[in-house]
Amino acid sequence: MGTHYVGSLDAFKDKINAQGGSSLRYMGQRVPNVNGRGIVTGNVKYTTNVKVPGLLAAAFKRNPNGRAKITSVDTSAAESMPGVVKVLTGKSTEVAGKMNLGDEPLIAENDVTYFSQIVAIVVAETIEEAEDAVDAIQVKYEPQDSITDVVAAADKNPPVIVHTPRLITPPFEADRPNVINCFYVKSGDVQKGFADADVIVESEFDTSADPHGYIVPTSAVAQPHGDGTMTVWGDVQNIHPVPWPTAAGAADMPMDKINFIGPEICTGGFGGKNCGVPGVYAALLAKVTGRPVRVIFDDTRLLHATRPWCHAKVKAGAKKDGSFTAFEVTFWVGTPYVRFTMTVMERAREAITCTYHWGHRDLYPRPNVMFTAYDTYTNLCSTMSYRGFGVLESQFPHETAINMLADKLGMDKVAIRLKNITKDGERSAQNEIIRSVGSEGVFNKTKEMMDSWGPKPSVPEPWVVGRGFSGANKYSQGDMVHNLIFLKLRANGIVDIISDSMDIGQGMNTVSRQIVAEAMNVPIENVRKVEVNTSYVPWTSDSFSSSATVDMGGAAIVAAKNAKQQLFDLAAPKLGVKPDQLETKDGKIMVKGSPDKAITWGDAMTPRPHMVISGGLNDPVGAPNDYDGPGKNDYATGQALGPYFRLVMHMNFMANGCEVMVNKETGELRVTKFIAGNDVLPVNPTLCEGQIIGGGLYHGMANGMYEDIYIDKGAYLSRTLLDWKMPTILDYPKEGDTHSALVPVWGEYFGENPRIDCPFGGKGIGEGVDCAAVPCLVDAIHDATGAWITTSPAATQAKILKALGKA
Amino acid sequence: MWGLSMQKNLGIMGRVISCLTLVLLALDGNNRRNKKMSDEKKEKTAEKTTTGLSRRSFITGTVAGLVVGAAATYGATTLTGPTAPAKPAGVEPVSGKTINLKINGKPLSTWVNARWTLLELIRDTVGLVGTPEACYYGECGACTVLVSGKPMLACEIFAIETNGWDIATIEGLAKGDKLHPIQESFIKNTAFQCGVCAPGFIMSAKALLDKKSSPTEDEVREAVSGNLCRCGTYNVVTRAIMNVGK
Missing domain, CATH: 3.30.365.10 (Aldehyde oxidase/xanthine dehydrogenase, molybdopterin binding domain)
Structure with missing residues (x-):
């Protein structure tokens, strides 16, 4: 077995307890992954398992070239094929002029900029019919020179100008027609530093456009409910920051009419499922057809996006x-x-x-x-x-x-x-x-x-x-601005975590339970986590940038502190002491130093069956966010x-x-x-x-x-x-x-x-x-x-x- | 080799090239992940190549009004799947046939569309979604099931081929609440992250351990070399399989 060194946390115990910890009861412990049984028996609620009655399938016609002009798109054969419900192109009124993620058209209309860009979509009763109809769409291209050399592209006179007219004009270096933005650091005196140097190395490096390589393609299902609302399930790393607003934008719906539901575990994201792009198309197609639609990017699993x-x-x-x-x-x-x-x-x-x-x-x-x-x-x-x-x-x-x-x-x-x-x-x-x-x-x-x-x-x-x-x-x-969590405390000592912190394989479902169990001093078996959705779950953290544990944990320890304060305020008169004389363990509230003088959470909160406590780094007055x-x-x-x-x-x-x-x-x-x-x-x-x-x-x-x-x-x-x-x-x-x-x-x-x-x-x-x-x-x-x-x-x-x- | 991308949109040629590529790579030995492909599987792949069968082209008819998700009853002694849809007026009938097979020891009699893969039969008709819908092109091993004890890829087999087959999926391993020792060992060793590849690893491991109860590390690695994990859990997967029952 390999060597796996773990330094002692004992030196940090007091600091952890000062934040409301329970002397490393769960912090730093090798708690088994709470999803283990579901994973080994095939019972995890992945997005690919979502099925609703009457589900339509979507298939995509994609650009097989690099840069090209689209001279014609003939969908007439496809539209009359069996099972076909809807065919969309860049000229369809439902998508014309709509952008996704800033400046990218939902469906390319006159030009394609990159390989695999979407030029048409078919929605049909079955995936086979959708694919057959996509095959029948005739697209004529006039291929043009592509520029893939990033250095030449940034020149003042580049061989190809990628977008005409330019989509974004930067505040600096505006004379470089392909440049979107620039960043600089100028510190100290570099020329003096090099003049002082005894050795200098110079070299050039390339990092190629590596795909994320997740095994399961990114997917989504959107179900319209006929009353102006819609549910979207997406295999995403986060729901709030991008997948939810972009789905609403594509469907031309107010965000609050859409409930975006995340998976129990995202099937490997590695950054590539931050945007939930299939959710955008599922929402659009469900809105256009009035029926539930499933979108799975199985034909572009690798090239739906890459590292730049x-x-x-x-x-x-x-x-x-x-x-x-x-x-x-x-x-x-x-x-x-x-x-x-x-x-x-x-x-x-x-x-x-x-x-x-x-x-x-x-x-x-x-x-x-x-x-x-x-x-x-x-x-x-x-x-x-x-x-x-x-x-x-x-x-x-x-x-x-x-x-x-x-x-x-x-x-x-x-x-x-x-x-x-x-x-x-x-x-x-x-x-x-x-x-x-x-x-x-x-x-x-x-x-x-x-x-x-x-x-x-x-x-x-x-x-x-x-x-x-x-x-x-x-x-x-x-993200401190959007940093809010709810803890639902039940009379029987169970805590439900209501949070959008997504497990993408890093173990957030386990880590969030450990942090809350440590902060509330309850057995981890008594901590549960609800479905991730935009309907009733607050925006706590985003599972990107190796930041979710810190963001979620930050909110959780504030909420736990608030929860304990409310429990102690309720219990104090019943125990005849002041709130600051109380502590809690395993769903009981006891007087410090007199563990026999105790009541349960249920006794304290009666007649309520439960309480919902909020907390977060932006709660209650809002955190400064100078990022x-x-x-x-x-x-x-x-x-x-x-x-x-x-x-x-x-x-x-x-x-x-x-x-x-x-x-x-x-x-x-x-x-x-x-x-x-x-x-x-x-x-x-x-x-x-x-x-x-x-x-x-x-x-x-x-x-x-x-x-x-x-x-x-x-x-x-x-x-x-x-x-x-x-x-x-x-x-x-x-x-x-x-x-x-x-x-x-x-x-x-x-x-x-x-x-x-x-x-x-x-x-x-x-x-x-x-x-x-x-x-x-x-x-x-x-x-x-x-x-x-x-x-x-x-x-x-x-x-x-x-x-x-x-x- | 690159011709196989955009596979679905390339229609039959994409599928044929894809199958050809699989065979060529398996034969030239450069692609280790196809090493575990059994001779049977190679034959089946070659057969598909030569006959040019594809999910898309095999049948040119239509599936009128068929809800793919119509679930067979699973859990009863005998499984019953959908019956052939009635012929709607003016539309050619769906091509397919009724097959009889066993899934996790239970007999199943069901009509299948000729374009469905075994993966679609298992997931969409029977409703056993523990076998993941992953790469779909025989590249990743996540949908590994056991056919008479041999590991095979459900996405690379047509459902219509499986008449008389005896298939085991991840759902068949546990006996009631009691997990199979391989499953226990995967939990104990946290041999997963997002977990989507775990069913495939576990089925490949079962095929190995059923033949050899105490394999060497090299034998374990070889046995699961057709299973990819992008979370990179290979070292703990090895540990879990080496320590089954310990």
Whole structure:
């Protein structure tokens, strides 16, 4: 069995109890996943299992080219085919002019911008009839030049202007016709930093447009009720922020006429199910036909959206002793429509500027950092968030540049990092105070565990062995404004959690019960969680950005505090004491120090059968939410116009180490040992290890080694799991060769004052490990072969052979 | 190889190319995830390839007014499914036939549309939704069921082929409230995250353990190598299968 280190939480017990905890009764415990029995018996309420009577099926006609003009769409044959209920094109009055997710037409009308864009939809009685009718739709295209080079697309005179007229005109760099937005950090004096440097490395990196690879396609069912209301079930990671309003928008209905219901567990999202796009079409089609409609994107499971393609140009400098002097980076990302790419580059800033001081504190008053990012229209496939907006794209070049510096200087990879690490309370290159910095502990623990591997094994020629190391940080972008939870306390001591916090496999159904059980001091069996919907469930947290535990937990501990106060206020006169003399355990309220002097929750709340208590970080008066608000950061320099605090963000720090074998003749690569560390107080170590080994290392290895995308004139050639290969169990290191380290550090939001604790000290986990894996693998390949690979995925046989000069 | 994407919209050719690809990849040994494909499965795949059968093209008739979700009664001693729909005036009759098979030991007699896969029969007609509707193209292994004890992919088999077959699904493992030891071990080792691939892993594991009660780690990995998990639970899946009954 692999080594799975978990640091002690004892030192944090008092702080946890001060937030209303119950002395680690459930916090930090390996509670079994509450959905376990449902999962192994096939009884989970996944969205794909939703069926309602009279359900229609939808099928989509999609663009097989890159960029093209649509010269004609002939639906006449399709419309008269058996079972067909409705055929929609971009010219249909029901969709004309409607946009989704900002600037993307619901159905393309005159032009298609990217491969697989929807050009027509058929709704029919059965899926077979819908597919037959889609086959009968004749679309004529006039293919045009596509632009897939993100750097050329951002030029002032690009070979192709993707949208005419331009859909969004940025406030800066308006003379670059494809550029949607730009982000900058300008800190210190980069030129001086490079002039002072003893060594400088320069390189360019590509992170390709990797799909999320979820096995189950994203799906939805919409059912109109004939009275102006509609229910939509969607396989989504969140219901409130995007899926609900976009479904309402597509159906031309007020949001409050739609009840959007999430699954018991989302079938793997990885960022790709943040938007719930099928729900948009299901709602539209149900409204148009007046009947329930099922939409499943099974023909675009991989290419319904991808991580945006990113190119990075990097320059980094250091003194002989390893002190960093300056860092300069330019990013280009490409997308056919806006979607989320703006956020990608916005978040890349934190990843670049928070782990290390680029401009050692002994040498410079401020870090020397120049960061420029162009978010650019291209004819690449549609884009979506994927396990760390902009973090893999930025950590890969960033951490690899550090390994290149260490290599040039002959320094240890961990030592050079520890020398330059940002310390708790220091200001980043964006002039923000960084708190809850666990990088030193995580780096050291990971190195210690790697050292226990002993010397490298000897392997027969032409195999060679290498070991790699990488650090990383990952912001967690939470939400304090929409942060409300209801706890329904029953007379018999049961607590129902009424919250939209979605389980997407990370274990939120278990974690939320643990946090509430810890805060209310009740057996976890007495805590339950209701269906996630927009009808009566408040907006608590969004399952993205590794932030749900902190957001949900923040609301839960406030609600639990309110609940206990109300119970004590009711019980105090009945027990003849003051409320502050009371405590609660297992559904009873007792006088502190006199456990026999007790009544039950039921006794306290009688004659009520239950009480609903609300709580949240915005309750009762509303929390300040300064997240990147206007005037908070100077746009041209990225500098905080302090003092202000970012209530919505905390930072996670992680490290990866690996050992690989490379065949110098064939380019084959095997990962033989893999380890990841994360700085976190685990609510549930078992679930955290699952995030680290699975969503972290597995995804990192998949992204870093296997998932090449091939594009021909804008048309994607890698379309299914057969030609886009994710690693199987045989490709993954054996059970005993995957290791993890959970190094506890108390979680805090970063920014200015006041200091704000994360709930029970918890932080995000998982995504950052994914992002550290690619530079770690690249470092190991270099260690083995002497070749630096600067593309992700990095380690396909062809790329290794090329790097070795053999292809 | 790329011709198989947009499979559904490519009609018969998409399906044929898809099947061809499966066979070629299985034969050239590059695609490890198809290794576990039994010889039987390969034959069936090849048969589909050569005969060019596809869900879409096999029958060109229509399913007039048929509610796919019409559920057979499951749980009774004998299962009864939908009967052939009456021929509506002016519309060609649906092509299909009545088949007899066993699902989880219970006999089922049902009419099936010739375009349905076994997966659709199990999920939509019988109502056993524990076998996931996942990739649908034989790529991921999530819909693995046991046919006379051998693991096969329900999405790659036409329902109409299964006359006389003996099929086991995830719902058939537990005896009342008592879980099968493999299921117990998956819970104990948290061998899942979102859980959608777990039924397929468990069925593949059962096929292995029924043949060999104490397999090596390599044998376990080989046996489930046709099952993909994007949450990356492979190490705990191995641990769970190695520790069944312990």
